Amino acid sequence: MSKAIPHGDIGRPASVVTEGSRVRWLLIGTAIAFLALFLVLPLVTVFVQAFAKGWEAYLAAFTEQDAHAAIRLTLIVAAIAVPFNVVFGIMASWAIAKFEFAGKNLLVTLIDLPFSVSPVVSGLIYVLVFGAQGLIGPWLIEHDIQIIFAVPGIVLATIFVTFPFVARQLIPLMQEQGTAEEEAALTLGASGWHAFRTVTLPNIRWGLLYSVLLCNARAMGEFGAVSVVSGHIRGLTNTLPLHVEILYNEYNFVASFAVASLLAGLALVTLAVKSGLEWRYSADIAAGARGH
């Protein structure tokens, strides 16, 4: 994030800081101590605990069948939820940024909804709609369709929770870019689809990649909503975060932290790639980030 800030502030005088150096160091020191205590230390603990009994115990956590199933399910869920949200996010932000229509603000608000709803509620609404006692539960049972406590329910909950990531990133980016380039393409005889593919998409590619990254990290890491709809059936409906909890509750602390380290590793890779993207394409991305 820090890399993106200088770009937005270009043109500002070099130093407007009036505080003395002692105050400055005190502030910086406090911030660093805070981060170390609440972010770095827990993260390090995860890895320390994971390797508490050596490499072999660490690797043993991943040879278990239930762990394989959890990894597989997490990948499947992300493989469905992320593309869905990419397609939806591009469509929504295209519509919102390039066109004027009634109810536009309402649509933007609705897209933001999952950010403000507690994940537990996100899970419960699906139980209330698709559960056996739910709104369309009896119909589903009649037609032998299992949604809650099965993969479709987990995918739905994940899609709901990760809904805003792509759209929220692309809407401000597209708004900033305006419609001039597309209009030029259309004037030159390109079809709408052609203009979208050759003009709009290349313009938003870095912002898109950036949002896909964040969306994916959340999709793989979601706990609350998924926990409500999963039913916790071992080897069938447990995702990685749920598997971590189960192992912890079975006093299998090394395995629990080993699997947690996988998720922490995913977070670190996401962070690294994200910072890399911000560093190289800060102009594109900052336009999106400023819209928040």
Place this chain on the structure above:
Amino acid sequence: MSDDTFSQTGTSPKAGFARRTPGSARPKSVAALCLIGCLAAMPMATTALAQTELLNVSYDPTRELYKDINAAFVADWKAKTGETVVVRAAHGGSGSQARTVIDGIPADVVTLGIPSDIDAIARLSKKIAPDWRTKLPNQGLPYTSTVVFLVRKGNPKGVKDWGDLVKPDIKVITPNPKTSAGGRWNFLAAWGYAYEKEGKDADKANAFVGQVYKNVPVLDTGARGSTVTFAQRGLGDVLPTWENEAYLVFDEFGRDKFDVVVPPTSIYAEPPVALVDANVDKKGTRKQAEAYLQFLYSDAAQAIFAKHHYRPLKREAARPEDLAQLPDLKLFKIEDLQGNWDDIQKKNFDNGGLFDQLSKAGR
């Protein structure tokens, strides 16, 4: 979910990249990746499973128990019929597990912590016959248990009996009786103790239980959560818990950190099992699911119960050294003090029941 469908998701995006000429617009491959990933993943969600699978929805502390039982049943069934079954398990607070069955988890059998949770499934979802108690021997109880105390090594607070739980300097760790069967047994055990002691005065027993819960700093949703709170996070002085759970802590954390205190009297805890009729008929697994429940009454399963510190129905099937670990104490049945299970549940744990009244008064 076979491995080859899985590898599809893994390789096809790469193929999508390879087809692009270098330097051409990247977003195209991103879109292709998404589309292919979507298509490849779709069939996986709907893949029907060919082999027979049983799902046992169970309560919190039975994780280790049913790992052993399930392996033994799978081997036994294979030897008897040649058929390979897979038994899956889901664990959580007994009350929340009942809720997932009501909400539609396709459980073939339920093995819960307290009879009223199975009654709730029967009443609210009609998936279990209301007379489930009569379908299996001993009211559907292949084993029973009781509540004992786990304390810190050397018992520094000198906890000996239920009466000690209301001392002002004692912190008691127990799960929430609303969601956990173990929590309800603890609640009822404390109530029964006071009821007998106070000359069968229900009001005094209610007040005693209220005092106990004033000493409870954390209410976890399941028995296992409370155990982790007590043993791993080091909170509290005493953990009234399932006998089996207390001994499991011994095995997992070592006997040098904790002591088990067996009170002179405790409750006869009844964790029953039942077939989920509607689900097995729909899935066509009645034969295997019934065999699974019958297997719980076999000598092999009874020995496994005793090994995991549950009290087996057939003591003669268990190893003597396992039985020696189950101490003799005076056990009372809550039905003898409070009547049938509908009443027990309603009076104590339903909305507005004794537990709610006590928590309100305690605030």
